Amino acid sequence: MSTSTPTSHAFDQAIALQPQDNNLFAGATSDTYQNMVGPFGGVTAATLLNAVLQHPERIGEPISLTINFAGPVQPGAFAIEATPIRTNRSTQHWLLLQRQAGEVVTSGTAFFATRRETWSEQQLSMPAAVAADSLPLVSRTERSWFENYDFRYVSGLFNPASPSEHDTGDTDTVLWARDNPARPLDFASLTAMGDVFAPRIFHRRQRFTPAGTVSMTHYYHADAAQLIEAGDRHVLGHARAARMHNNYSDQIAHVWSDDGTLLLTSTQVAYYKE
Amino acid sequence: MSTSTPTSHAFDQAIALQPQDNNLFAGATSDTYQNMVGPFGGVTAATLLNAVLQHPERIGEPISLTINFAGPVQPGAFAIEATPIRTNRSTQHWLLLQRQAGEVVTSGTAFFATRRETWSEQQLSMPAAVAADSLPLVSRTERSWFENYDFRYVSGLFNPASPSEHDTGDTDTVLWARDNPARPLDFASLTAMGDVFAPRIFHRRQRFTPAGTVSMTHYYHADAAQLIEAGDRHVLGHARAARMHNNYSDQIAHVWSDDGTLLLTSTQVAYYKE
Numbered sequence: 001m002s003t004s005t006p007t008s009h010a011f012d013q014a015i016a017l018q019p020q021d022n023n024l025f026a027g028a029t030s031d032t033y034q035n036m037v038g039p040f041g042g043v044t045a046a047t048l049l050n051a052v053l054q055h056p057e058r059i060g061e062p063i064s065l066t067i068n069f070a071g072p073v074q075p076g077a078f079a080i081e082a083t084p085i086r087t088n089r090s091t092q093h094w095l096l097l098q099r100q101a102g103e104v105v106t107s108g109t110a111f112f113a114t115r116r117e118t119w120s121e122q123q124l125s126m127p128a129a130v131a132a133d134s135l136p137l138v139s140r141t142e143r144s145w146f147e148n149y150d151f152r153y154v155s156g157l158f159n160p161a162s163p164s165e166h167d168t169g170d171t172d173t174v175l176w177a178r179d180n181p182a183r184p185l186d187f188a189s190l191t192a193m194g195d196v197f198a199p200r201i202f203h204r205r206q207r208f209t210p211a212g213t214v215s216m217t218h219y220y221h222a223d224a225a226q227l228i229e230a231g232d233r234h235v236l237g238h239a240r241a242a243r244m245h246n247n248y249s250d251q252i253a254h255v256w257s258d259d260g261t262l263l264l265t266s267t268q269v270a271y272y273k274e
Numbered sequence: 275m276s277t278s279t280p281t282s283h284a285f286d287q288a289i290a291l292q293p294q295d296n297n298l299f300a301g302a303t304s305d306t307y308q309n310m311v312g313p314f315g316g317v318t319a320a321t322l323l324n325a326v327l328q329h330p331e332r333i334g335e336p337i338s339l340t341i342n343f344a345g346p347v348q349p350g351a352f353a354i355e356a357t358p359i360r361t362n363r364s365t366q367h368w369l370l371l372q373r374q375a376g377e378v379v380t381s382g383t384a385f386f387a388t389r390r391e392t393w394s395e396q397q398l399s400m401p402a403a404v405a406a407d408s409l410p411l412v413s414r415t416e417r418s419w420f421e422n423y424d425f426r427y428v429s430g431l432f433n434p435a436s437p438s439e440h441d442t443g444d445t446d447t448v449l450w451a452r453d454n455p456a457r458p459l460d461f462a463s464l465t466a467m468g469d470v471f472a473p474r475i476f477h478r479r480q481r482f483t484p485a486g487t488v489s490m491t492h493y494y495h496a497d498a499a500q501l502i503e504a505g506d507r508h509v510l511g512h513a514r515a516a517r518m519h520n521n522y523s524d525q526i527a528h529v530w531s532d533d534g535t536l537l538l539t540s541t542q543v544a545y546y547k548e
Contacts, residue, residue: 066340066489104367105360113521115521117520122518123445123516123517123518217541223520245495247387248389265524269385
């Protein structure tokens with residue numbers, strides 16, 4: 001196997017599943033995508049999506065995905081149950097459960113569909129941003145999963161080593177991201193990239209606090225052909241919060257390919273402690 | 275029973291459930307909230323949330339809710355199964371399934387939690403809008419559920435009787451909404467109000483096309499005390515789309531109380547035919 005084939009990439013190893021009977025898939029956590037508590041949530045989400053992508057009864061492409069992080073995923077083996085709970089002519093609804101030792105650690109739902117060509121329009125333009133290659137690579141070592149991405153911050157970097165001393169009141173981050181090493185974009189990697197933004201509370205308060213995503217929803221605007229067009233180049237992400245109130249903050253994010261095509265609308269709600 | 279008690283309101287009748295054994299609840303569709311195909315989705319979402327609100331094992335208040343409209347809800351009886359799939363110390367994850375004749379018609383997940391007081395901030399301000407009472411009541415009869423709401427459009431009204439003749443390129447709607455007759459806001463009615471915006475494709479193209487929400491996610495910023503403060507007055511909603519592409523459009527919406535408190539961040543993805 002050549003080192004350039006997708007399946008040899010650390011990301012593909014992290015989301016790999018072995019099909020079992022009865023809608024079940026077996027997997028194991030990857031050391032290379034660990035976060036503070038358990039794996040990087042974006043990889044967990046991509047792994048649950050991957051169960052549907054590999055399911056023999058699957059029709060169409062992902063339109064929406066909701067992932068609920070119910071409890072920490074412990075290092076080691078897990079089982080994913082992906083059940084098609086309603087199949088219509090060109091659409092399909094899925095129920096997703098990830099279990100360890102019989103306990104649900106992640107739940108979710110997904111909606112897949114076959115698209116037909118219709119009147120189409122993109123309303124939300126990509127923010128102005130200088131080219132990724134003109135920005136410094138941000139190398140961070142405090143969490144292992146960071147090393148699997150090439151991040152170039154346009155604005156809104158929270159660096160714990162040099163917190164901003166002034167209160168901007170801003171929750172916006174704009175960054176270029178791609179897998180590191182580069183890997184052609186697909187539905188699984190786009191799913192993970194929708195979760196690469198630090199909790200907005202870190203950026204807003206310029207410090208760490210116990211925090212973590214509890215639920216995340218992706219809407220896939222891109223079809224497979226548009227993902228192929230995005231290639232293995234950086235995508236641009238923009239994330240911001242609308243309100244932080246008593247332990248919970250929302251986040252709205254969008255991800256564009258470098259030619260300005262909106263690939264993903266993503267929202268999430270995150271717990272924060274203080 | 276006085277006509278002013280909440281339980282006598284048509285909305286409360288529409289979302290009413292009878293608890294059964296084993297996480298099951300029995301309900302029936304309401305003629306007063308019918309949409310083109312099946313009930314108004316906001317009422318379906320509120321009914322599924324209501325199963326959790328009534329569940330004896332429920333802890334805390336809703337933080338997030340995702341509802342997937344898997345198939346048309348037929349007039350008549352339905353069963354809702356609300357299962358607490360993971361309960362932590364102050365948080366709880368729920369799986370929601372609505373069935374008719376054994377078939378899943380709606381699926382969902384919910385996350386509930388007990389909040390504690392933390393550093394808090396609202397980033398997204400309410401758009402400028404003239405007072406609800408200074409705007410005309412928009413009375414529409416093409417779908418029965420409209421009559422259960424008092425809508426006052428600030429901007430972005432699509433009226434099929436007088437479509438706009440120029441292409442604004444705009445997908446934004448800002449409107450005041452409350453139950454009709456007035457009813458004190460609670461988590462169930464806020465859930466429905468997050469879905470009162472017409473499909474963005476109607477507004478964008480100034481005409482009807484077959485369309486319908488396939489998945490909707492709400493993040494509740496308000497706690498019960500803030501809903502009580504909102505009273506039975508209008509709330510302000512703002513909805514817009516980011517991209518419409520080959521049968522599917524997203525929508526991002528926010529709902530504020532009339533004092534400018536952000537109550538809800540909501541996203542949905544809707545099918546459209548052409």
